[in-house]
Amino acid sequence: MQPINSTIETQFNHRTIREFTGEPIAADTFSQLMEVARVTASSRGLQQVSIIRITDQAIKDEMAEIATQPYMARATELLVLVADTHRSQQIAKEQGVDEPFGGSMNCFMEAVTDAALTAQNIVVAAESLGLGTNYFGNVLNDVERVIELLGLPELTFPVVGLSLGYPAQSPQLKPRMDMSLRVMENGYREPESWTAALSDYDQIMRTYYDLREGGQPSDTFTKQTADKLRVENPKRTYMMRVAQAQGFNFALE
Structure with missing residues (x-):
């Protein structure tokens, strides 16, 4: 059997951590995680993801309310990974492109993929350093509110939240399908x-x-x-309409 290296061992031991000790993450550790985010693979090299680091407790509290997860407000670090073609659009305009396609379905999917890859890279790195992590897909419960709360401009869309911190619990490993x-x-x-x-x-x-x-x-x-x-979450049924309001054109017809 192939020997398991330290990276794979870390991945095999992934757990969702909902409660943290409150010990702050050192600045150099956080910077290292952001460097990992920086070098993550990116569609066409456009790097169409931005990270919102939430340090204002009032915003954390409101995000936890949106997500209906009170422990989100207690996260040592709370990040929101944002699909961001706004930057590409502005660059193209500055470079003389009259009508850039930053709002296309293709760019949207590239940016969502970039955000997901970046989040996973951060998680693997964080857990290798002894930190715990938790994904928050429920930032999508009220996309309009999140966009307003975080001041997200046109051609951006929140993809996933991510909490980081030193674990205050050690839950069982969750079994996965064969x-x-x-x-x-x-x-x-x-x-x-x-x-x-x-x-x-x-x-x-x-x-x-x-x-x-x-x-x-x-x-x-x-x-x-x-x-x-059996029942669809009513708060998530209109996400694509919100994305269209953000300037993305999905060319459905």
């Missing part, structure tokens, strides 16, 4: 029944939640999936 169901060769393949194929994983997840919740009955993975897709 990769035999997620890695497919030369095209998409699926079992006759996903529920049957996932029956072993359902039992593993039930045990995980029973232990985590102190023996309280918990649903299986397949039941949770069905429940989560």
Whole structure:
């Protein structure tokens, strides 16, 4: 078996950390994480992501309210990764391009990808330094409010929040689906029944939640999936309309 190096070992031990000790992250450590963000791979080298570092507690509190996660307000460091084609658009205009395509679907997808890659790179680096992390996709609960709160200009869009800090907890590792169901060769393949194929994983997840919740009955993975897709989050149904209001043109017709 291939030996596991320190980077992969860190990745194997990824946990979502919701509570931190409050010990500040040293300035040089934070700077190092931002250097990792800086060198992250980028679509066409355009680097269409910006990072909003939230140090104002009042803004943290409001972000936690938007996300409906009170512990977000207690994060030692709170970042928001923003898809940012505004910068590219302004550069192109300054370089004499009359009508740049910074608002195109292509640029939007590139910027969202850049933001996701940058967030993951920060997480791997942070955890290698003994920090804990937590993604906040729920910054999308009220995109308009986040845009206003953070003063985001045209052709920008918040993608994900990220908290960093020294862990004050050590939760169980969350089991993941077997990769035999997620890695497919030369095209998409699926079992006759996903529920049957996932029956072993359902039992593993039930045990995980029973232990985590102190023996309280918990649903299986397949039941949770069905429940989560049964009702759409009404606060997220209009995200693309907000993105269009930010200047992105998705050319739907």
